[in-house]
Amino acid sequence: MSDMASTACFVIVSKNDIPIYDAEVGSAPKKEDQAYQHQFILHAALDVVQDLAWATSAMFLKSVDRFNDLVVSVYVTAGHTRFMLLHDSRSEDGIKSFFQEVHELYIKIFLNPLYLPGSRITSSHFNTKVRALARKYL
Amino acid sequence: MPPLTTPKSGDALFASVERVQNAELFTLTYGAIVRQLLTDLEEVEEVNKQLDQMGYNIGTRLVDEFLAKSNVSNCADFKETADTIAKLGFKMFLGVTATVTNWDAEGTTCSFVLEDNPLVDFVELPDTCQGLQYCNVLSGVIRGALEMVSMKTEVTWVRDMLRGDDAYEMRVKLTKQVPEEYPYKDDD
Numbered sequence: 338m339s340d341m342a343s344t345a346c347f348v349i350v351s352k353n354d355i356p357i358y359d360a361e362v363g364s365a366p367k368k369e370d371q372a373y374q375h376q377f378i379l380h381a382a383l384d385v386v387q388d389l390a391w392a393t394s395a396m397f398l399k400s401v402d403r404f405n406d407l408v409v410s411v412y413v414t415a416g417h418t419r420f421m422l423l424h425d426s427r428s429e430d431g432i433k434s435f436f437q438e439v440h441e442l443y444i445k446i447f448l449n450p451l452y453l454p455g456s457r458i459t460s461s462h463f464n465t466k467v468r469a470l471a472r473k474y475l
Numbered sequence: 476m477p478p479l480t481t482p483k484s485g486d487a488l489f490a491s492v493e494r495v496q497n498a499e500l501f502t503l504t505y506g507a508i509v510r511q512l513l514t515d516l517e518e519v520e521e522v523n524k525q526l527d528q529m530g531y532n533i534g535t536r537l538v539d540e541f542l543a544k545s546n547v548s549n550c551a552d553f554k555e556t557a558d559t560i561a562k563l564g565f566k567m568f569l570g571v572t573a574t575v576t577n578w579d580a581e582g583t584t585c586s587f588v589l590e591d592n593p594l595v596d597f598v599e600l601p602d603t604c605q606g607l608q609y610c611n612v613l614s615g616v617i618r619g620a621l622e623m624v625s626m627k628t629e630v631t632w633v634r635d636m637l638r639g640d641d642a643y644e645m646r647v648k649l650t651k652q653v654p655e656e657y658p659y660k661d662d663d
Contacts, residue, residue: 448596450503
């Protein structure tokens, strides 16, 4: 099977509904207008996430919303920070592992005393690692 | 007079100190101190100075505990002092050993190289604090400790892993060896 070009947009939203990190991690060539559309879809899915998050005690909420052929999957941390991934239907296990590894990286950022919780994640190290994980699992 | 007990090795010292506290708690506490100083003082240079001063105060008290617990005999010269600090002192209080390198011709300046440093786990310097010497408290500790045993020193940081180098290196320079003075005059 040839390597299909995949679109994927990953956003981390803090508990105050402010995006603190976003990245286009798909392997398809990036197009400006598509990036805006992806972010809009993820933003619209936040309401659905709100309800679902309190309905279950699991962290991984699987797919919460659909738009054409794109699916939104969400993972909620204990601090109510949401990791949202917009993608064309891929393996769920891979996405779950991706979220778990990003969660570990996220905890390390949080342990940095010089990081203000709720502010944008600007660490280039984090950025590189997230993209590497995306290539590995998505 | 009973003979002095043999000086304990670094590992024995490390084990003997009551290790009630978790290492991560220590790291996080130090991080909180630095963060609070940054919020209060806002100037990176001021924070560096405060950390050095805090280290100095810690060092003046720490040297007494070190000498009491470790039973080392008097060091013959600065070289031996530096070795003792690197092998026993750092190991006893931080759990890591430093290596002593780069002695200059007169034997008054040397470098302590730390491969890993428990104070800086998880820390990444953001762009707003680029001039921050995060481990400045360590240089203050060494300066304070040596001053209590009558050696005046100057300590500077040469390499810092938070800035992208591969290890932590501080340069310790002995400026003056003050001979011990009696607090009372003889002819009173």
